[in-house]
Amino acid sequence: MNTYSILMPFVPQRPERMLPYAALTQWSAAGRLWQGQAPANDPFQDFTHLAASGFRVPAGIGVTLMALRHPYQAAVQAHELAVCTGHPVVAGFGPGSLPFQRSTLAAPYRSQLGAVREYVHVMRELLGKGEVDHVGEHFTCRSGLGQLPRPPVEIGLGVLRPAMARLAGEVADVAITWLTPAAYIRDTLVPALRAGAQSAGRAMPRIVAMVPLALAGPDRDPFELAMLGSSGHTQLAHYADMLRRSGIQVSRDDPAGNAAALVDGHAFLYGDAAGLTVQLEEFFQAGVDEIVLNVTGVHMRYGDRASLEELDALMEMVTP
Structure with missing residues (x-):
């Protein structure tokens, strides 16, 4: 079933600023509310605050960075x-990026894919079986996790390039993309996800x-909105590489040019309701769930009220 959800369009310095977005999620047809990584707050705690405030909405954490928490702590927080x-x-x-790993760890992971594989394994054993006995190159965990009745926890991986997509196909429940054109998902990521899933004898993850x-x-101005909302990602090496693979050339020295390239x-995506509906449908046709x-970008240019009105209008636009 194809689903539309909502992303928190800013980093909430105080969790109560999320309440209007949680309300919109609860009262609209949105599937869940998502929040990404931020330097000054923890998304698991933010969603717990929303639940304590009376807004018990489906939560998506996408994506948080492994270096910030051991996989045991990640399993505990997701379970809770x-x-x-x-x-x-x-x-x-x-x-995360290599510079971020250098800033938080003794050294970057020797193998990015190897570290991710171990991280997911520890989480899955704890969440599924309640215990794990793992001694690996990157992580060690010999412990149990108390089990309580709870809804399912899906383990997702941030996926930008084919190697991570293949690994996600092998081990993840969800492949999470960001800033990836629909054609790139269809032609590059979906085949890698499918190949990984087939090699592991399992169903392909949701996208x-x-x-x-x-x-x-x-x-x-669509270029201004693209620059405000996405220029930071174009400065990161792994995003720049993904965009180049998709045919979008970006440069660390030209944020305005990068924004125009993202739109082109x-x-x-930019357009009227009819045009956006067609462009969004291309993602579902590409294999996105x-x-x-x-x-x-709208929030950074116009503020909270405008972004809430925008999300409300978009949800009305895509709701049958």
């Missing part, structure tokens, strides 16, 4: 969030696509 909300949780993780977009308006390459509406 499912208990608190009473809804299934998607707990998405990724290794969740975080899609930055904005409705056209007389006072709006359909990594950032859940589209997460990302209006970060």
